Amino acid sequence: MNPAPGTLPTPPVSPGGPPLFRLSQVTKSFGAVRALRNVSFELAPGEVHALLGENGAGKSTLIKVITGAHQPDGGLLEFEGREVSHLTPTRARQLGIACIYQQPALFxxxxxxxxxxxxxxxxxxxxxxxxxxxxxxxxxxxxxxxxxxxxxxxxxxxxxxxxxxxxxxxxxxxGAKLVVMDEPTASLTRTEQELLFGVVRDLRASGVGVIYISHRLEEIFALADRVTVLRDGESVATRSVRDADGTSTLTEAELIRMMVGREVAAIYPPRTATFGQTVLGIDNLSCAAGGVREVSLEVRAGEVFGLAGLVGAGRTELARVLFGITPADSGTIRLNGHTIRVGNPQEAVEHGVAYVPEDRRRHGVILPLPIAHNMTMAIHRRFFPGTWLRFGREESLASEFIQKLGIKAYGPAAPGGSLSGGNQQKVSLARWLATEPRLLILDEPTQGVDVGAKSEIHKIIRDLAAEGLAVLMISSDLPEVLGMSDRIGIMQGGRLVHVLDGATATADAVMTAALAAA
Amino acid sequence: MSSQNSRSIKSLLLRHEVLLVLVLVLEIFYFLNNARNFGTPDNLSNIVRHSAEIGLLALAMMPVILTGGIDLSVGSLLGLCAVLFGVMTHDWHWATLPAAFVTILLGGLAGAFNATLITALRLPPLIVTLGTYSLFRGLAEAITQGTKTYRSFDPGFLGLGEFRFLGLPLQGWVLGFAALFFGILVHLTVFGRSFRAIGYSPEGTRYAGIPVLRRTAMPYILAGLTAAVAALLFTARLQQARADAGTGYELAAITAVVLGGTSIFGGSGTVYGTLTGIAAIAILSNGISRVPAVLKAGIGGELASLLTGALLLLALAAPALVRLLQSARKQPTT
Structure with a gap:
């Protein structure tokens, strides 16, 4: 009953024969926390089955059960119709289960x-x-x-x-028969994504079952045959993405509703129309070591300036120059009309430049430290006069941000590593908001963040701009760039090649500019 | 609820510092019953006097290790400072006080030399201080031609070695002051906060706008100053300054710090843990040499070193062993 390979895009929606892999009523608890509750899940050979859910919904635990890293407390696992009573990572490999993690584990x-x-x-x-x-x-x-x-x-x-x-x-x-892909596109550019999609389709065509995890809904529509939504450790629903003749049977809004359990009204907050004075002005900024070439741009108070481009186009590199990690060789940086010198991050912080970095686990948050400590790291001098730590003051600042940004943590003393990705990102953001910056540089602010937290972060960014902050936002997430930016700058090969109006720009226009030969 | 409670008690027991305090209590209990004259006031001040130098080095080593670094040169620096102090007081006929002051200053300079190589040139601390470990000792030996020993110091200075205030020997006061200083530095100031952050992630700390290089330099300079103070205590206690003073002390200090629960990879640890580590080692070596059978066999020193090593390994392995046993019980191996 399996469709012959190559007859895509009509995927096997509910193929006959035994499923490749089946989980029934799987339960897993960690102490008092029930990570999985009666989760059932089925994968057919030659199927791409997407797994969707907010961070903390139980996706990671489910993957670990599938790859044998975790033993379920209850429930049944079947592979090719046979029960697997005790799945270990070794056994999983022998059966032909492979997992591709977000961070490749190569030497x-x-x-x-x-x-x-x-x-x-x-x-x-x-x-x-x-x-x-x-x-x-x-x-x-x-x-x-x-x-x-x-x-x-x-x-x-x-x-x-x-x-x-x-x-x-x-x-x-x-010779894997089942491949788990955990957010494989998180750090990929458009073209690389397309390449990967091609690989996934080939795998499907050769009868491999693929479990595909991603926060990007458009990928799920482009790739998946079925999607299972997890919420709070339970499987909420399994739905076909398309029916037999290829018409879509599912909408983004439906998926989001299933994931969040509530209606997410407007995906992007409305733009504010009023801008103040120019906060950041850069002229012919270059940094040979960082790969930034003669960039000039201005960001006004209240404005979100989006920076689009392919990975390696020089966007993060520009941010690193502005923040003093790799100081500029030539050109000028003006802040509120005054030319400033940014030779190291300390100077950047003193001038009111804040940088929420792309790699939050390495640069954004120090994972073993309590979130309260993380939040005061950039304001040591101002917040602790005379270098004396003031624990009470620090705790109340942290509690304030936890409430204001809706950070889910058991308290200011929770180590950063105990939080989910979206909440870590909010801690990283809180650290920089605590500096009361004039210019906020955000580098991939919602990368690897679940849909709920993503729209919360978007709202926070918009609110900050409305308060008069100038925001420079680097993002590889095209809908995000289009939805959030007042103006969009497109970089390529270290240069700023194009600036578009955010309200009227289209995905096509941005991609065309990013891909156009220099 | 009760399982939750027992779990938290278990995790508390697995905490390094708590485990170590237990060991300390056991040691004291055992030696009070089995070692000759262990609990006398005389012996207690003896323990304090003998553990002061290594204790000082350990306290200064703690922030260094907290930043993810190491300082192997402090023992050699102790020797060099002792010799320099001897040169100033004997060969140059300086008064004790200015000589002591300059010695401490030179100790700080030596620490700054380590710090410069580590931060400005970004060389690994292990290699840099391995180099200065030989360099400082070599200098001390060159100055004394390997044989000269400075004796007959100013009686006032030598008196310090025996000086007591409120029943506590001077060494105890110095050690207490150093413990207070490093305790406050590490736990109550932004400097300590930075050391910890650097220990966990120097890159991440840089991205928070903290001057990582300046902060990293500080513990090495303090270690240099402290080594010089320890050199003065050493000279006053033994009434002589030799080039081989403090040989092997750096390793004893590192042992005390690690035994006290500071992670050798940096980031986590407490000064009170280090103090407990110092006490555990000092009491062990003093007590064991007073157990009659050991005394008779004359193997106090050897046994102390052996037991210290065993204690260190046991203390470090205990949490891992408990975890291993727990998981073995939970999951039959396939």
Whole structure:
């Protein structure tokens, strides 16, 4: 009954025969927290089944159950119609279950072929490595997924998306029948996404079952056959994305409603029309080391200036120059009309420049430290006169931000690492709002953040702008750039190549400008 | 509810500091019953006097380790400072007070030298201080030609080694003051907060606008100053200054810090834990040498070193072992 490979885009909505993988009434608790409650889930061979839910809905736990990292407290697991009573990671691998995580787990100092070889060649043999065969195998696998990567390159030199492709090649090479992809596109550009989508479709065509996790709804519509929504550890619903003749049976609004359990009225908050004086002005700013070339732009008070472009176009690099991490070689930075020198982050902070970085786990939040400590980190000098810590004052500041930004944590003493991604992002934001900045630079403010928290963050950004803050927002999420920005700057090769009006810009116009040859 | 309670008690027991205090209590209880003259006031001040130098080094080492660094040079610096003090008082005929002052200043300079190499040139602390570990000791030996020992110090200075105030030997006061100073620095000021943040993530700390290099330099300079103070105490106690003074003290200090629950990777730890670590080692080595059988066999020093090592490994392994046992009970292996 399985459709012949290649007859896409009509996917197998409910194919006959036994499912590839089935979970019935699975329950898992951590202490008093019930992470999964009677979750049932089914995956057919040759199906792309999306798993959707807010952060903390139980997706990660479910993946860990599927890959054998967690043992469920109750419920039934079946693989190819047979019950699997005790699934361990080793057993899962033997069965043909592979998982591609957000952060590829490759050895950076080894070559691509060596990494693939380590995963696929039988361990424990001390025989000589057949390099020719190893390279051959790597090359074949990479070609199969359409990745133009030389097997001899060191993994260190690869970009994040390229590393993900290597992971996929490993999964493919191991003959995986079930592939779990955990937010694979979080750090990919449009073109890289398309490449990945192609790979996923190929996997589907060859009968592999794919469990696909993403916060981006448009991807689910583009890719998935069915979608299961999780909320608070329960499976809310499983729905087909399309019916037999390919017409859509589901709307974004419906999905969001299922995930959040409430209606999300307007996805993006309305723009405010009034702008104040120019807060940030930069002229011919260049930084050779950072790859920023002669950028000039202005951001006014109350304005959200979106920066679009491909990964590597110089957007984060520009932010790092403005924040003093890689100081500028030439050009000027003006803040409220005064030319300022930003030689290091301390100077940037003193001038009222705040930077919420892209990589929140490395740069945004110090995970083991309590969130209260994280929030006062950028205001040590001002908040603790005479260098004495004032714990009471710090705690009330933290409580204030927890309430104001709706951060879900058990209190100011909760370590940053105990929070979900969206809440960590809010802590990172709180740290910089505490500095009472004049210019707020946001780098991928909602990357890896669930839909509910995402619209909350959008509302916060808009409110901050309405209070007169100048906001420079870097985002690879096109709907976000279009929905949030008053003006959109498009960067390419370290230059600002285009500026569009946010209210009238279209996705096409932005993408065209970003992709146009310099 | 009750299972929740027992869980939190268990996790409290697994806390390093609590475990260590338990060990300390056991040690004291055992030695009070089995070691000769252990509980006498004389012996107690003896313990304080003998643990002061390593204790000082450990207290100064704690913030260094908290930033994710290490300072292997403090023992050698103690030796160098002792010799320099001898040179100033004997060869140059300086008065005790200015000589002591300059010695402490030079200790700070030596620490600043470490700090500069580590922060300005971004060299790994382990390598830098391994270098100065040899360098400082080598200098001390060169000055004394390896043989010269400075004796016959000013009786007033030597008196300090025996000086007591309110029944507590001078070393106890110095150690207490240092503990207070480092305790306040680490736990109550933004400096300590920065050390911890740097220990967890230097990059992340930089992105918060904290001057990471300046903050990283501070503990090394303080360690240099403290090593010089320890050199003065050492000289006053032993009534002599030699080039080999303080040999191996850096490792004893690191042992006390790690035993006291500070993570060798930086970020987490408490000064009171370090103090407990110092006490556990000092009491162990004093008490064991007073157990009659050990005394008779004359193996006090060897046994103390052996037991300290065992204690360190046990204290570090205990939480991991308990976790292992728990998970083994929960999940039969396949």
């Amino acid at each position: 950076p100092d080894l070559s691509v072929a060596e990494n693939i070889g380590l995963r696929l060649e039988p361990p424990g043999s001390f025989s000589r490595v057949n390099w020719q065969q190893r390279h051959q195998q790597a090359r074949e696998l990479l070609t199969r997924i359409g990745a133009a990567i030389d097997p001899e390159t060191e993994v260190r030199a690869l970009s994040m998306p390229e590393q993900q492709l290597v992971e996929i090649a490993c999964a493919l090479g191991s």
